[in-house]
Amino acid sequence: xxxxxxxxxxxxxxxxxxxxxxxxxxxxxxxxxxxxxxxxxxxxxxxxxxxxxxxxxxxxxxxxxxxxxxxxxxxxxxxxxxxxxxxxxxxxxxxxxxxxxxxxxxxxxxxxxxxxxxxxxxxxxxxxxxxxxxxxxxxxxxxxxxxxxxxxxxxxxxxxxxxxxxxxxxxxxxxxxxxxxxxxxxxxxxxxxxxxxxx
Numbered sequence: 001x002x003x004x005x006x007x008x009x010x011x012x013x014x015x016x017x018x019x020x021x022x023x024x025x026x027x028x029x030x031x032x033x034x035x036x037x038x039x040x041x042x043x044x045x046x047x048x049x050x051x052x053x054x055x056x057x058x059x060x061x062x063x064x065x066x067x068x069x070x071x072x073x074x075x076x077x078x079x080x081x082x083x084x085x086x087x088x089x090x091x092x093x094x095x096x097x098x099x100x101x102x103x104x105x106x107x108x109x110x111x112x113x114x115x116x117x118x119x120x121x122x123x124x125x126x127x128x129x130x131x132x133x134x135x136x137x138x139x140x141x142x143x144x145x146x147x148x149x150x151x152x153x154x155x156x157x158x159x160x161x162x163x164x165x166x167x168x169x170x171x172x173x174x175x176x177x178x179x180x181x182x183x184x185x186x187x188x189x190x191x192x193x194x195x196x197x198x199x
């Protein structure tokens with residue numbers, strides 16, 4: 001696998017669902033998330049970084065074909081790991097951050113439907129990302145997940161900082177599980193936060 005092209009200063013690369021990128025540059029990686037999850041990786045010593053954006057935690061039926069597909073969380077992490085290796089980087093030495101997994105519907109399903117696997121996709125996506133980080137043996141340095149609505153993510157390849165613009169649905173937190181904590185302070189519009197890359 002060849003290293004990615006350099007993202008120049010002033011340039012922005014937008015990742016669509018299923019896409020993965022890891023490399024160098026002075027530009028910005030960006031994406032928009034709803035129930036999808038993005039994982040960002042930053043290597044402070046090598047000054048390299050990347051991101052994957054996946055839609056579902058894994059393939060239906062648990063199939064594992066020869067060709068990896070970045071739309072699925074378990075495979076997206078493998079692709080990100082390979083891209084990092086192609087750039088001369090060990091993903092286990094990177095700072096990992098997780099974003100997304102928001103509920104995207106205006107109505108909360110009743111308790112009889114809340115266990116439906118399709119309705120749990122945002123939660124399952126977040127759990128897949130956490131499990132992947134655990135399997136790699138890396139600590140998640142920052143996380144902005146759950147709640148409702150969409151997030152705009154911008155990652156600087158200069159310093160690994162990540163800017164998040166979160167726009168929840170109208171004061172609606174989405175369905176929750178007994179094992180999921182929910183920060184109700186997310187029920188305001190246009191939360192903006194910035195995480196800085198380790199130097």
